[in-house]
Amino acid sequence: MKIVVCIKQVPDTAEVKLDPKTNTLIREGVPSIINHDDKAGLETALQLREQHGGTVTVVCMGPPQADVALREALAMGADEAYLISGREFGGSDTYATATIIGAALKKIGYDLVITGRQAIDGDTAQVGPQIAEQLKIPQVSYAEEIRVEGSYVIVKRQFEDQAHVLKVQMPCLVTALTELAEPRYMHAGGIVDAYQQTIKVLGFEDLKGLLNPEWIGINGSPTNVAKSFTKQAKGEGKILPGLSVDEAVAAIMETLIERHII
Amino acid sequence: MNKDIYVIVEQRDGVIQKIGMELIGEATKLAADLDEQVVAVLMGKGIADQAETLCQYGASRVIVIDHPVLEHYTTEPYAKAVHYVISTYSPNIVLFGASSIGRDLAPRVAGRVHTGLTADCTGLAIDPETKLLMMTRPAFGGNIMATIVCKNYRPQMATVRPGVMQMPAKDAARKGEILRVDAGLSMSDMNVKLMQVVHDDKKVVDITEAKILVSGGRGVGGSEGYQPLRELAAVLGGEVSSSRIGVDSGWIEKNRQVGQTGKTVRPDLYIACGISGAIQHLAGMEDSEFILAINTDVNCPMMKLADLGIVGDLKKIVPKLTEAIKAYKENQRV
Numbered sequence: 001m002k003i004v005v006c007i008k009q010v011p012d013t014a015e016v017k018l019d020p021k022t023n024t025l026i027r028e029g030v031p032s033i034i035n036h037d038d039k040a041g042l043e044t045a046l047q048l049r050e051q052h053g054g055t056v057t058v059v060c061m062g063p064p065q066a067d068v069a070l071r072e073a074l075a076m077g078a079d080e081a082y083l084i085s086g087r088e089f090g091g092s093d094t095y096a097t098a099t100i101i102g103a104a105l106k107k108i109g110y111d112l113v114i115t116g117r118q119a120i121d122g123d124t125a126q127v128g129p130q131i132a133e134q135l136k137i138p139q140v141s142y143a144e145e146i147r148v149e150g151s152y153v154i155v156k157r158q159f160e161d162q163a164h165v166l167k168v169q170m171p172c173l174v175t176a177l178t179e180l181a182e183p184r185y186m187h188a189g190g191i192v193d194a195y196q197q198t199i200k201v202l203g204f205e206d207l208k209g210l211l212n213p214e215w216i217g218i219n220g221s222p223t224n225v226a227k228s229f230t231k232q233a234k235g236e237g238k239i240l241p242g243l244s245v246d247e248a249v250a251a252i253m254e255t256l257i258e259r260h261i262i
Numbered sequence: 263m264n265k266d267i268y269v270i271v272e273q274r275d276g277v278i279q280k281i282g283m284e285l286i287g288e289a290t291k292l293a294a295d296l297d298e299q300v301v302a303v304l305m306g307k308g309i310a311d312q313a314e315t316l317c318q319y320g321a322s323r324v325i326v327i328d329h330p331v332l333e334h335y336t337t338e339p340y341a342k343a344v345h346y347v348i349s350t351y352s353p354n355i356v357l358f359g360a361s362s363i364g365r366d367l368a369p370r371v372a373g374r375v376h377t378g379l380t381a382d383c384t385g386l387a388i389d390p391e392t393k394l395l396m397m398t399r400p401a402f403g404g405n406i407m408a409t410i411v412c413k414n415y416r417p418q419m420a421t422v423r424p425g426v427m428q429m430p431a432k433d434a435a436r437k438g439e440i441l442r443v444d445a446g447l448s449m450s451d452m453n454v455k456l457m458q459v460v461h462d463d464k465k466v467v468d469i470t471e472a473k474i475l476v477s478g479g480r481g482v483g484g485s486e487g488y489q490p491l492r493e494l495a496a497v498l499g500g501e502v503s504s505s506r507i508g509v510d511s512g513w514i515e516k517n518r519q520v521g522q523t524g525k526t527v528r529p530d531l532y533i534a535c536g537i538s539g540a541i542q543h544l545a546g547m548e549d550s551e552f553i554l555a556i557n558t559d560v561n562c563p564m565m566k567l568a569d570l571g572i573v574g575d576l577k578k579i580v581p582k583l584t585e586a587i588k589a590y591k592e593n594q595r596v
Contacts, residue, residue: 093378094369094379094381095372095373095376095377095378095379098373121401121402122401123381123382123400123401123522124369124381124382125365125369125381126365126368126369126372126379126381127369128369129337129366129369129370129373130369130370130372130373132370132373133369133370133373133374134373138337138338138453138454139337139366139370140337140454141337141362141365141366142362142366154457156460157362158362159335159362160361160362160517161461161468161517162459162460162461163459163460164334164456164458164459164460165456165457165458165459165460166336166454166455166456166457167454167455167457168453168454168455169453215376221378222372222376222377222378222379222412222414222415223378223379223380223410223411223412224410224411224412224413225408225409225410226396226409226410226411227408227409228401228406228407228408228409229406229407229409230406230407237553237566237567237568237569237570237571238569238570238571239560239565239568239571239573240570240571240572240573241560241573242573243572243573243574245574245575245578245579245582246582248556248572248574248579249579249582249583249586250586251570251572252554252570252572252579252583253583253586253587253590255552255554255570256531256587257590259531259552261474261498261530261531261552262498262587262590262591
């Protein structure tokens with residue numbers, strides 16, 4: 001069983017703070033991490049390998065610095081790592097990204113593809129299903145449990161107030177929730193080994209026979225950002241400091257009555 | 263020539279979900295700017311008799327695809343059905359709910375028709391000059407807003423989170439055309455097997471439906487800290503919700519989480535108790551009609567967002583407030 005896990009290197013948005021004066025994001029010094037959902041997917045892949053044998057390959061599309069994320073995945077125990085990188089890929093939207101990663105997966109080969117549900121910087125949850133469409137394989141998204149039985153994968157899928165248990169034949173793609181598994185720590189030996197392994201780089205030249213070059217990068221992306229802006233603050237509210245408990249309750253009561261809430 | 267705005271209506275267990283009506287309401291506004299029509303697409307098994315309701319909410323036409331393979335949502339039969347509708351009728355715009363169905367289905371369909379898709383939009387508008395759909399969505403945890411366009415491909419597609427758009431009024435006298443189509447589906451389209459549907463045992467609450475939410479954060483301090491909030495919610499006829507910390511710490515159920523990884527809510531009253539207001543949380547509740555913050559930290563972001571900010575200890579204020587409301591209501595009754 002060849003499991004391929006797609007990971008993304010993202011800024012740790014939990015560390016992103018606002019500049020109180022300009023109301024813009026302070027990005028300096030924000031560490032890069034493996035996206036949480038992806039890391040849970042990687043952990044599950046490693047567990048499935050331990051139970052059933054096979055190999056775990058990690059792929060990451062990004063700039064050369066994304067190498068760090070792949071080293072971390074190797075240190076957790078992945079067998080091999082691919083960096084998909086090239087300036088032709090820059091500015092890709094989800095469709096173009098899925099086209100590129102899909103081409104890479106066709107080259108690498110797979111039985112089970114695991115991606116995270118969504119990345120914390122973009123939050124679209126689109127790339128996983130769009131890769132599955134590129135590969136013409138079934139997808140199951142929002143996995144909170146994954147089991148393998150022979151050539152089938154059994155996935156418990158979160159479905160708001162319900163869960164669906166689905167059985168699907170490999171090859172297939174599953175998108176992982178953070179809740180799927182608690183990622184293991186890298187071990188010291190693993191870190192040393194990870195820096196001795198070669199990360200294979202797939203560039204445009206390696207993939208151009210497997211994709212339509214018109215459909216990638218900023219020019220090939222169906223969607224474009226027309227503008228971006230920081231959210232406008234709404235009208236000033238009223239802040240009441242220094243009230244006693246009874247005064248605070250009275251102030252709230254006044255508002256609730258005034259607004260016909262009670 | 264692509265025209266009209268298509269809304270992919272969601273049903274679960276044969277019940278049409280509110281998001282479908284919210285999208286029809288929004289589509290109606292966009293359609294007026296384009297001089298086009300709103301078409302609802304209703305898919306499921308034995309759901310055809312509900313099509314009229316969608317006309318009452320504003321759809322000019324309803325395309326019904328009624329087939330046993332559509333009984334429960336699975337990706338491929340639904341993707342095939344929507345793809346059939348798009349390739350047959352060439353819509354200008356297709357809208358989906360950003361639910362666990364829409365976020366699974368829409369990207370698959372966008373991939374198949376080769377067009378753009380914008381996730382989790384909070385604002386949709388038609389550019390007066392280009393007539394393009396301007397799709398605005400939060401990025402980076404909700405603080406930066408980006409407006410996305412899809413110039414060269416059709417249909418223009420977007421998912422919209424439930425609770426973001428307003429429900430349109432229902433007009434029982436409104437009629438529309440109901441069109442039953444056979445999308446060429448068969449049971450063999452199902453490439454996954456649904457083995458089991460697991461229902462959550464806990465009482466199912468939908469905090470997006472609540473008019474009043476009493477929400478707890480780090481400041482409540484633990485699972486028992488939510489009890490006074492429950493009592494306050496009970497006297498107000500509301501529900502309890504939570505910021506992420508409460509869910510991650512196991513103090514409260516996940517389906518009560520407000521925020522980017524939880525739900526988007528816009529109640530009439532949102533009482534934020536001990537929630538400092540991380541941007542991911544604010545993204546899920548900032549459109550609430552009235553925000554009351556109770557927090558010891560006067561400088562926290564929630565205080566800045568709040569319509570009324572009370573600086574103080576929620577553990578003292580909340581129980582007394584509950585008592586005061588009870589007493590007030592008692593007095594009103596006499």
